[in-house]
Amino acid sequence: MKDMNDAPSVGMIRSVVIVDDHPLYSDALAAALQLVFEGVKVSKAQTLGAALDLIESGELPDLVMFDLKLPDVCGISGFQRLRAALPDAPILVISSLTSVQVVQALMEEGAAGFLPKDASAQLLRAALQEIASGRKYVHSGYQSCPVAMGPEDRFDASHPKLAELTPQQKRIMKLICAGKPNKQIAYELSLAEATVKAHITALLRRLGVQNRTQAAVLVESAQPATAIGSGEADAQAFLSH
Structure with missing residues (x-):
């Protein structure tokens, strides 16, 4: 080099x-x-x-x-x-x-x-x-998801399962994509940390994934491809092993 x-x-x-x-x-x-x-x-x-x-x-x-x-x-x-x-x-x-x-x-x-x-x-x-x-x-x-998680309608349209989330779960999902830990999510949404954990458990079940990382991959893979963050099939395989 x-x-x-x-x-x-x-x-x-x-x-x-x-x-x-x-x-x-x-x-x-x-x-x-x-x-x-x-x-x-x-x-x-x-x-x-x-x-x-x-x-x-x-x-x-x-x-x-x-x-x-x-x-x-x-x-x-x-x-x-x-x-x-x-x-x-x-x-x-x-x-x-x-x-x-x-x-x-x-x-x-x-x-x-x-x-x-x-x-x-x-x-x-x-x-x-x-x-x-x-x-x-x-x-x-x-350092963060390369998707624009702005208007709610874009989030809803990105994947059928995402459209099924409650408004609070969508807000939490966006913060998960931004890499926020549960404690920070609770602070930003003025919720108890236990409440955030309950919402995350429910949204993971609804999305059919096992953890926060897989949920974020689902969101990212539903968005248009970007220069950084490509190769989602490889990413899914990597994160599941």
């Missing part, structure tokens, strides 16, 4: 594990890391299993760079397994699977950041600097 030569050395990132099954791409990441973190030790694994073997053998990296699409990974459970094996190390996900709902689910599961695989060198540098400083990094385009 070019344009990284002026990147300062920041944070205390001394060792990194890159989990990616494309050797050329992992080599490019390793070269970029050397420009940002002088003297960093880089280990590579082409599968989740190989990465877990590294960890079991005593490898405790300061950072993991993780691709979601690996030969032995099916769905979000792969990330969850890695997170469980390394509960304290930040994990930067770099993937071609770029649904907003996938990104939000990963952040909720404890990812330190997300970058699409076609991100520029400058964005990679910014993400590394943020994570090395103890913060999280998500590109602004992935």
Whole structure:
């Protein structure tokens, strides 16, 4: 990756594990890391299993760079397994699977950041600097649902099941799409948190989904396609495993 030569050395990132099954791409990441973190030790694994073997053998990296699409990974459970094996190390996900709902689910599961695989060198540098400083990094385009949740009639028309929600459930669904936790939804709608939970349980049942993330994916997939957040079939499959 070019344009990284002026990147300062920041944070205390001394060792990194890159989990990616494309050797050329992992080599490019390793070269970029050397420009940002002088003297960093880089280990590579082409599968989740190989990465877990590294960890079991005593490898405790300061950072993991993780691709979601690996030969032995099916769905979000792969990330969850890695997170469980390394509960304290930040994990930067770099993937071609770029649904907003996938990104939000990963952040909720404890990812330190997300970058699409076609991100520029400058964005990679910014993400590394943020994570090395103890913060999280998500590109602004992935921080909320990319759908205009404005007029109620557009929301109703987007999917037959959404039209069946009560007005209060629709308001809650819109806040769920904005990534708001139950406590914030309760505050914004002047409701008790228990009431919000009851509404969410009812709307999930009505929509025929199991959790908030799947509900938001249903809303997003019912909207016109956008540049960011495409590939909803892949997103649905990823979030269901």
